[in-house]
Amino acid sequence: MEIGYSNLTMAAVAERAGTTKTALYRRWSSKAELVHEAAFPAAPTAIETPPGDITADIHAMIAAARDVFTSRLVRAALPGLIADMAADAELNARVMDRFSELFAAVRMRLSDAVKRGEVRPDVDPDRLVEVIGGAALLRVLLQPDEALGDDWVAQTTAILVHGVVA
Numbered sequence: 377m378e379i380g381y382s383n384l385t386m387a388a389v390a391e392r393a394g395t396t397k398t399a400l401y402r403r404w405s406s407k408a409e410l411v412h413e414a415a416f417p418a419a420p421t422a423i424e425t426p427p428g429d430i431t432a433d434i435h436a437m438i439a440a441a442r443d444v445f446t447s448r449l450v451r452a453a454l455p456g457l458i459a460d461m462a463a464d465a466e467l468n469a470r471v472m473d474r475f476s477e478l479f480a481a482v483r484m485r486l487s488d489a490v491k492r493g494e495v496r497p498d499v500d501p502d503r504l505v506e507v508i509g510g511a512a513l514l515r516v517l518l519q520p521d522e523a524l525g526d527d528w529v530a531q532t533t534a535i536l537v538h539g540v541v542a
Contacts, residue, residue, distance in 0.1 A: 380452060380456075381411060381452060381453050381455065381456030381457065382456050384407060384411065385407070386400050386401065386407055386410070389407075389410065406460070406464075406467060407460075408456075408457055408460035408461065408464070408467055408471075409467065409470065409471070411453045411456070411457055412453075412457060412471050412474075414449065414453075415447070415449050415450045415453045415454075415457070416444065416450070416474070423436055423437060423440075423481050423482070423485055424436055424440070427485065427488060428488075428492075429494075430485070430486075430489040430492075430494040430495055430537075431533065431537050433485050433489070434504075434508070434533055434536050434537055435529065435530070435533040437482070437504075437505075437508050438508050438511070438512070438529050438532050438533055438536070439526075439529045441508050441509050441511070441512035441513075442512050442524045442528065442529055444512075445509075445512045445513055445515075445516045445524075446512075446516060446523070446524055450516075451516060451520055454513070454516065454517065455517070475505075478505065479501070479502055479505055482501045482502075482504060482505050483501040483502075485501075486499060486501040486504065487501075504536075507536065508532075508536070511532055512524065515528070
């Protein structure tokens with residue numbers, strides 16, 4: 377990704393890897409899928425905190441989103457990858473499918489938190505994942521040279537957990 381997403385070609389990747397474009401296309405159907413897998417080699421699948429504290433869960437999810445979106449490779453890939461996903465519904469579905477286990481883990485954590493009385497039952501877990509990912513993504517796209525530190529994670533957690541209404 378040293379040359380940027382828009383300048384990257386399957387031919388250049390094949391040449392650098394010492395293989396053929398045909399071999400690449402057997403594994404990845406498009407440049408976007410190859411870049412997505414390189415930028416996100418393992419789809420997030422779980423929340424790493426012990427269950428039982430929704431604030432800690434949300435903090436961990438925000439910190440994880442920050443960590444993913446602030447890598448150099450991801451920052452370079454995001455604009456082009458987002459454009460390709462927006463233009464291709466099938467690609468979008470394949471990429472989003474890699475996050476299905478994460479969405480399931482969040483659903484389970486929120487369901488448990490509802491049972492404990494920590495979360496309102498009307499909170500949609502998929503929207504929570506979108507809000508968390510969206511916050512990190514937007515910050516990285518709008519302010520690419522600024523770090524997302526622990527203060528950003530703490531402030532974003534507080535806004536999500538406590539809201540903004542006085």
